[in-house]
Amino acid sequence: MDSVDELDRITDAKVLLRVLPGIAADTHPALATGDTGQKFGLGEGELRRALDVLGGRPDLELVGLHCHIGSQIRHVATYEQAARRMVGLIARLGRPVRELDLGGGFGVAYTSAEAEFDLVGYAERVKRAVRYECGVHRVPEPQLVVEPGRAIVAKAGVTLYRVTSVKHPFVAVDGGMSDNARPALYGARYQPRLLRTGPTARMVLVGRHCEAGDVIAEVDLPRDVHPGDVVAVPVTGAYHHSRASNYNQVCRPALVGVRDGTTRVLVRAETEEDLLRRDVG
Numbered sequence: 001m002d003s004v005d006e007l008d009r010i011t012d013a014k015v016l017l018r019v020l021p022g023i024a025a026d027t028h029p030a031l032a033t034g035d036t037g038q039k040f041g042l043g044e045g046e047l048r049r050a051l052d053v054l055g056g057r058p059d060l061e062l063v064g065l066h067c068h069i070g071s072q073i074r075h076v077a078t079y080e081q082a083a084r085r086m087v088g089l090i091a092r093l094g095r096p097v098r099e100l101d102l103g104g105g106f107g108v109a110y111t112s113a114e115a116e117f118d119l120v121g122y123a124e125r126v127k128r129a130v131r132y133e134c135g136v137h138r139v140p141e142p143q144l145v146v147e148p149g150r151a152i153v154a155k156a157g158v159t160l161y162r163v164t165s166v167k168h169p170f171v172a173v174d175g176g177m178s179d180n181a182r183p184a185l186y187g188a189r190y191q192p193r194l195l196r197t198g199p200t201a202r203m204v205l206v207g208r209h210c211e212a213g214d215v216i217a218e219v220d221l222p223r224d225v226h227p228g229d230v231v232a233v234p235v236t237g238a239y240h241h242s243r244a245s246n247y248n249q250v251c252r253p254a255l256v257g258v259r260d261g262t263t264r265v266l267v268r269a270e271t272e273e274d275l276l277r278r279d280v281g
């Protein structure tokens, strides 16, 4: 939970209290969620108040403390720092904590220029940091919990667009910021490919929406790219379908599962009828 008054809205539950460890994570500012002054999590004073409230609520069982310092974090050192802060906090509270949940956020490479997050290094170094700090502060070692999201599913998704028009260097496709908000929100960039080869030129892949910021990638594509070509954008399995919107009243695309060469529609494409269904005027 993120605020003390949320405790009034739950009954008979196991509770992890989310705290702000005060870490400015090495990621885009919009993805950093563990620094002081954030809307997420509890500061130390609020945490103490939440613990007082829990003291009078036998139906709520405190399982542990939680923090999620952000997403697309690249360096293990950032998590080590968070882990050390969390153990320091546990020591100051003066009560043992069964679980310490350090959230997710492990960075995923969207292009070949980006490094992969060192997951094995994370496991070893964060465990070591927690053990060391618990020894220093003489508190029992909590059970460590992680909540990876993107790192599990991002690479399982590929977005397919149809090229609708070409005006060098711009290649426009039949989707964009309504199915992928990341470029417009954080300036994220991708490494799309055309489903055929040929001599290439630098192109700007743009979406269909009425925004100059609706840019998916600057990328080398076959010079003769033309309407009807299919462009594949890899690493779109996380925060794409789930965040798709009707921006500019564009219908959301279908979600198709692929396994062993067979396909199955998991979510059908939206139709204009779907969009108009709420119109009662």
Ligand SMILES: Cc1ncc(COP(=O)(O)O)c(C=O)c1O
Pocket: 068, 070, 071, 072, 103, 104, 105, 106, 147, 148, 149, 150, 151, 238
């Ligand atoms: C509390 C919490 N835990 C875990 C995650 C997963 O983050 P990621 O997908 O970056 O690993 C999120 C994402 O928003 C979150 O809010």
